Amino acid sequence: MEKVGVKETRELLQGINEVGVFLTRRLKDGAQLEDAVAFYEALVTDVEFKAKVVAAYENAKAIPEEISDLSVAEVAELVVAQAIYVPQYIAALNGGV
Ligand SMILES: [Ca+2]
Ligand SMILES: [Ca+2]
DSSP: OOOOOSHHHHHHHHHHHHHHHHHHHHHTTOOOHHHHHHHHHHHHHOHHHHHHHHHHHTTGGGHHHHHHTOOHHHHHHHHHHHHTTHHHHHHHHHSOO
């Protein structure tokens, strides 16, 4: 029987991807101090970005239980949640800052 969903796992996945896309866009020309500043600024000024980063680690302790309770439908949900970031990574690699 299903006991728990994948809310926390999905949020962690999203948070990692949000940061991942950001870093991909910033660091493809190498790491500079301004990249750290830009990350800080994004956390301060971009409410949506910050909310996703905060959600990623809030209640993260529930993730092991969610993982041990994964159903096929939940795995599919997580795969879809990951897949939607692929175009963003590609855009981050190809686009300007
Ligand atoms: Ca479950
Ligand atoms: Ca969470």
